[in-house]
Structures are given as structure tokens and as C-alpha cells.
């Protein structure tokens with residue numbers, strides 16, 4: 080699964096996003112995180128509520144102007160572009176799918192105008208017929224049909240609305256999509272449908288995903304690699320199997336211990352591990368404990384983590 | 395374990411006590427599968443947009459509907475009378491002064507040209523005959539002490555009030571909405587500067603603004619409008635700003651930013667349509683305020699000046715003669731009240747129609 084010589088589509092380097100900087104209410108929502116996403120892969124970002132996942136996604140998509148750091152998209156530093164032309168070029172390539180299907184569609188617009196918004200802006204259709212045609216094609220792509228185009232969002236279910244949001248993002252033919260908890264507001268039975276749709280689209284449209292969620296089991300299912308976030312920092316990064324089976328950072332262990340399995344034997348013995356935050360050491364940074372598997376720790380802790388991981392691999 | 399028991403007990407009680415109409419399973423038949431699929435795909439209810447939905451709701455609100463009809467009638471009469479009923483509101487005819495209302499064919503006391511004889515006794519006499527007004531001359535609402543036709547003056551005064559109403563609405567929609575949108579959308583420093591300006595403007599009572607204006611301009615409708623331009627739109631700007639702040643972090647606005655939409659388009663396409671209800675309601679509430687502002691100023695002599703007709707000047711003239719010639723005050727009072735009540739009730743109805751959740 081891991082292909083080492085794939086191109087890095089997105090590289091985040093030392094990204095910081097502070098709100099109300101310099102005031103008493105300063106919030107360090109994202110504090111110096113670095114990771115990369117290869118072309119065609121899905122990078123899962125997990126962490127508890129309020130740890131800064133959405134903020135990371137929104138900074139990368141330039142909904143916020145980053146406080147510091149570099150965001151290289153296809154070699155170009157997105158954090159530094161200012162001119163409208165450059166921003167528009169980036170917008171064509173990078174889109175976002177939002178968390179709340181009830182808040183992410185303008186209630187006063189018809190579905191076809193919602194889906195066509197990007198088309199009108201970047202690549203206007205020659206006439207109304209062509210515009211409709213393109214909207215219908217997008218709707219079909221996400222499993223809706225023409226008859227839905229003339230309706231208003233409130234006439235749809237959560238799952239259908241999320242599909243409309245996906246169609247809107249795809250209409251620009253982007254290469255990279257930030258999925259900000261696209262399924263957490265949906266019913267469990269609908270979640271699987273939407274995840275499958277996202278995976279199908281990834282293959283057919285050759286998409287790269289940053290997939291944000293707080294549920295590690297779902298992220299493991301969809302992601303190639305996972306980053307675990309805690310309180311504005313990335314505490315562990317690695318291939319999803321590796322993190323899922325051999326996650327060694329105490330916070331990751333705590334998340335893993337929270338996953339229920341449909342196995343009564345296991346459930347009876349499953350113990351929740353509470354995470355007790357420890358102040359990070361002075362020289363803490365992401366250090367490799369195995370190939371491609373990094374943990375946020377000090378030099379000394381790194382060797383301990385390495386041993387812990389290797390012991391688990393052997394057992 | 396004990397808790398479980400008690401829940402079961404409550405259920406059992408409900409079953410015997412309340413739910414006596416027991417359902418017989420034979421009353422139900424399973425839906426056919428093809429039917430179910432068909433019904434799920436079809437969304438039977440008509441696709442109502444916001445305006446249709448609001449209209450449906452306001453039609454059920456009787457007071458709002460009546461107010462709307464009354465307003466349409468008043469506005470229609472006030473303006474069509476310019477051509478259909480061309481009486482100069484300022485033309486004096488001293489020979490016909492202080493005539494009571496007289497409407498052809500009406501014999502109701504008060505509208506038949508009779509009034510109590512003010513030289514003594516309580517007898518009602520035909521004033522028109524007493525003053526030697528020729529047969530066939532009618533003043534539907536009587537005349538004032540200079541013999542001016544009160545109906546013509548009333549219509550003229552209503553036109554002034556409605557012009558003020560229109561100006562208030564226009565200022566709300568242009569300056570107020572734009573100011574609020576810009577302040578709310580840009581936020582941060584732009585917002586702080588704009589809000590400080592607003593606070594200064596709002597801190598000056600509009601009566602003071604008007605008096606300051608009067609040091610330069612002559613009192614009149616122009617000065618009132620100038621004063622309204624300075625302060626008339628402030629509450630609208632505040633409401634629009636607050637609503638914009640609330641909406642601009644909504645995910646559909648963020649989605650529009652992600653698509654690359656400019657601030658102007660976001661304001662016009664995503665924010666404005668979603669706050670239109672609030673804007674219309676606020677506008678409807680500020681209209682009666684403005685009408686009253688003008689009437690009040692004219693009444694105390696800072697607005698329109700006699701002989702110009704306005705509801706305020708009519709009230710001023712009427713109240714001086716209220717003891718002897720009450721109709722001269724009733725006419726503008728009732729009109730002003732009806733105008734203000736109608737606008738307020740309509741605004742209330744619109745608020746309920748646009749935002750049914752806000753109704754307590």
C-alpha cells in the first residue's frame with residue numbers, strides 16, 4: 080500500500096494557527112505541526128473535539144491565513160499567496176467537504192445553483208442547457224439524479240445533503256479534498272454509504288484526501304496514513320495499520336483503547352486507558368520509532384517508545 | 395435491577411390506564427415493497443420557496459392582512475387623489491372657515507354639516523346655511539379656521555408621512571444594510587472602526603442632530619430627511635452586522651469562500667437572502683417610528699411649518715380648537731394612529747411569517 084516514490088502533493092511544515100494573537104484570549108489552535116500527503120492517498124487526522132483538526136484543514140484550504148509555517152501544495156507555498164488570481168488557481172485544485180450537512184448548503188439556493196456555483200465562477204457554461212447538463216452529471220456522480228436539481232436543500236435527508244456538498248466540491252475537478260468529519264453528523268447506516276462513495280470517487284477522480292474524524296476505527300478503514308492530534312500538536316504519525324496495531328504514544332493508546340470490537344471475549348477484557356497529559360520535554364519533536372512511524376517525544380523517550388513498539392510487534 | 399423493575403411498572407400502568415384504545419394487529423397491513431420505494435423517491439409536498447412559504451403563513455394572520463389592505467388603501471388614496479381630487483391644501487377661503495364635515499347623502503350627526511350653535515344653547519344648526527355656503531358645496535371633513543379644505547390637507551399630510559416612510563425604508567435598505575454587511579463581513583479592524591463611528595452617531599439624540607441642522611437650514615421636510623440620513627439607519631446597520639457575523643461562519647459561507655467567491659458575491663448571494671426576513675421586519679418597524687418623528691417635529695414647530703400640511707401641523711392646529719371644533723383634531727389623530735398601527739401590525743405579522751420560530 081505504501082509507495083515510497085509517490086509524489087508529495089501536500090507538505091505542511093511548521094504550521095501554526097493562533098487566534099486572537101497577542102491578546103489575553105489567544106488560542107493556539109494549531110501549534111507547529113508538520114506532515115505530508117502523497118498524491119492519491121488518504122491521510123486521516125484524528126483527535127478529540129477541540130484539538131484543532133478543523134482549524135488545520137481550514138488553514139490548509141486557506142480559509143484562515145496561517146500565523147506561521149509553510150503549506151506546500153504541488154511545490155507552491157499556499158500560506159504565502161496573496162493575489163486573487165493565485166488564490167483562485169489554488170481553489171480549483173483544493174476543495175472541502177464540511178461536517179454539518181444541515182449548515183453547509185445555503186437554504187435559499189436550489190440544488191443546481193449550489194452545485195453550479197463553482198462552475199459559474201471558474202469555468203462558466205456557454206448556456207443554461209450546458210450548465211444543467213454539467214450539474215446533472217455531477218449529481219449522478221454522487222448518486223443523485225436530475226429530478227433533485229430544482230429542489231431546495233431542506234427537502235433532502237442528511238445523507239443526500241452530504242452528497243450535494245460532495246458534488247459541489249467535485250464540480251471544480253479538484254485534486255485535493257479536505258473532508259472535515261463528513262460522516263460524523265450522519266446516521267450509522269448512511270455513514271457507510273458516504274464513505275464508500277468517497278472511496279469510489281477517489282479512485283475514479285484520482286483524488287487525494289485529508290480525512291478528518293474523531294473516530295479512529297473509521298479513519299483506519301479509509302486512510303493510508305494517520306496523524307493523531309492532541310491539543311494543537313501532532314503527537315503520532317504513521318501508516319494506518321502501524322498506528323492501529325502499534326500506536327505507542329500514550330494519547331494514541333488511550334484512543335485505541337476506546338474502540339469497541341464486536342467480540343464479547345475481547346470486550347470483557349477491554350480496559351479504557353485514560354490519558355494523563357504530561358508536559359512535553361524541551362527538545363520534543365516528531366522522532367522516528369519505525370520506518371514511516373513518528374512519535375512526538377524527546378530523544379530519551381524515543382528509545383523507550385521504540386522498544387515498546389518492537390516488543391508489541393514480537394508478541 | 396430495581397430501576398429496571400420500576401420502568402416496567404410504569405409501562406404497564408400506561409398500558410392499562412391511558413392506552414385503552416388497544417390496537418388490533420389485523421387493522422394493519424404491510425406496505426407493498428414497490429409502493430414504499432416509490433413513495434420514498436417521490437417528494438409529494440410542493441416545493442415552496444421562502445417567499446411562497448412566508449406568504450402562506452401571513453395569509454393566516456388576520457391582523458397583518460387587514461393592516462396590509464388598510465395601508466394599500468391609504469397609500470392608494472393619498473397618491474391617486476393628486477389627480478382625481480385636485481384640491482389645493484393651502485387654498486384659503488375665509489368665507490367658509492370652520493365648517494363641519496358634510497358628506498352628500500349622509501344624515502349622521504357630525505357628517506351632515508350641522509354643529510352645535512356656539513353663540514349659546516345646545517341646538518344644532520346647519521352651519522353651511524348659516525355661513526351662506528352655496529348649495530352643492532361639500533367639505534367631506536370640514537374646513538379649518540382659514541377655510542382650507544381639511545380633506546385636501548389630510549391627504550397632503552399623508553403624502554408627507556408616506557414620503558418620510560419611503561425615505562426611512564430607503565435609508566435602511568441602502569446605508570443601513572450596506573454598512574452592516576461591510577462591517578460584519580470584513581470584521582476585525584474595519585469592524586472596530588465602523589462600530590466606533592456608529593456609537594458616536596447613535597450617542598447623539600436625533601432631536602439634537604435636527605436642532606444642529608436648523609442652525610444652517612430652514613425647518614422643513616428637507617431638514618428632517620437630512621437628520622434621518624445621519625441617524626435613521628443605525629439600528630438596521632447594527633442588526634445586519636450581528637446577523638452577518640452569525641452567518642459568516644456558517645459552513646455554506648465557508649464553502650463559498652473555498653470555491654473562490656468574492657466578498658461582494660458572498661454578501662449578495664449567501665448572506666442577504668438569508669437575512670432578508672430580519673431586514674424587512676426591521677424596516678417595517680422603523681417606518682412608523684419615522685412617521686411619528688416627522689409628525690412630532692412638525693407638531694412642536696421644528697418640522698414642516700404652517701401653511702404646509704403634515705399630520706403634525708394639522709394636529710397642532712387641531713388641538714388648539716379641540717374644545718369647540720373637535721373634528722379638526724380627530725381627523726389627523728385617527729389617520730396617524732391608523733397608519734402607525736397598521737405598519738406595526740404588518741411588521742409583527744411579517745416577523746412571524748418569516749421566522750415562525752421567533753414567535754413565543
Ligand SMILES: Nc1ncnc2c1ncn2[C@@H]1O[C@H](COP(=O)(O)OP(=O)(O)OP(=O)(O)O)[C@@H](O)[C@H]1O
Pocket residue numbers: 098099106107108126127128129130131132133134135293
Ligand atoms: N475563529 C476562532 N477564533 C477563536 N478560537 C477558535 C476559532 N476557531 C477555533 N477556535 C478554537 O480553536 C480550537 C480548535 O478548534 P477546532 O474547530 O479546530 O477543533 P476540532 O478538532 O475540529 O474539534 P471538533 O472535533 O469539535 O470539530 C478550539 O479550542 C476552538 O475553540
Ligand SMILES: [Mg+2]
Pocket residue numbers: 132133134178259260
Ligand atoms: Mg471540527
